[in-house]
Amino acid sequence: MSTSPLHLPDAEAQCRALAEQIRPHLTPDTALVGIYSGGAWIAERLTQLLPLPEEAGLIDISFYRDDFAEKGLHPQVRPTHIPFEVEGRKLILVDDVLYTGRTTRAALNELFDYGRPAAVELAVLADRGGRELPMAPTYCVWHLELPRQTCLTLKRDDAGRLSWSVEDHA
Amino acid sequence: MSTSPLHLPDAEAQCRALAEQIRPHLTPDTALVGIYSGGAWIAERLTQLLPLPEEAGLIDISFYRDDFAEKGLHPQVRPTHIPFEVEGRKLILVDDVLYTGRTTRAALNELFDYGRPAAVELAVLADRGGRELPMAPTYCVWHLELPRQTCLTLKRDDAGRLSWSVEDHA
DSSP: OEEOOOOOOOHHHHHHHHHHHHGGGOOTTEEEEEETTHHHHHHHHHHHHSOOSSOOEEEOOTTTOTTHHHHOOOSSOOOOBOOSOOTTOEEEEEEEEESSSHHHHHHHHHHHTTOOOSEEEEEEEEEOOOOSSSBOOSEEEEEOOOOTTEEEEEEEOTTOOEEEEEEEOO | OEEOOOOOOOHHHHHHHHHHHHGGGOOTTEEEEEETTHHHHHHHHHHHHSOOSSOOEEEOOTTTOTTHHHHOOOSSOOOOBOOSOOTTOEEEEEEEEESSSHHHHHHHHHHHHHOOOSEEEEEEEEEOOOOSSSBOOSEEEEEOOOOTTEEEEEEEOTTOOEEEEEEEOO
């Protein structure tokens, strides 16, 4: 396990850039739903940056992933919390990294358990390639290709600041 | 209801172009799954054009669509037929038109009921815009934007030839 020489952009600046991508497409009924954990942090930030009437929803897909049986249950399962009506709404699903697309599929299925949204867009800070399902981000500020053994994750420090971390599991 | 002046490309030529897009990405374990009805016709054509070891699977998403309750049951529900192992396979889902993405989501969910594929790609003849879910085609030969009231459908004549039909429901 070693730190890669990959240049890591400023995640806080990326959140502001993502907000500006989303801004022209906001409608009065748009609501955010962050995927735990990185996506939830970003959704929180976007809620500060954009004129959104409600707090962001939170999705935990631990129970919905199709590799649930393989990975087993994460010890800290967080409950999904959607504090608004999903039916007929325009929702933006927020995640830190788009990779295989399996998390997105799981999150969509969990959302649809709450109702049938008019539309669901996907906002991510990073698209790292390696797709295994035909998902695509609607909004994305960082496109990169990473080898399978490289793990890109968003961190949040005690002061609440977001930053990227990359590790190679060779 | 009137016929639009939209130029309609040769669907048979598009099938051949789609096959050439897919060809470099075929792996020995690739299998096609066509979505009934237009996607199934295209999958049949692709099976003739590409070195695929098996016949294409067929998915009918009538029971899986999230607007099932709204639209009611189509009188001619065709059974889904997947004549191969889905688990661990690379699958290409084939559809005629990518529009809202809801059919794609439904088809993915139906596929996952049969097993957990290693990857699912999406091949379509036409992407007409108007996405309501964050889906994207892996392979597509015709990108266009159509207004909501315009209906683009693939037809097959008695001789088995494919052609496009477009109707405005103004």
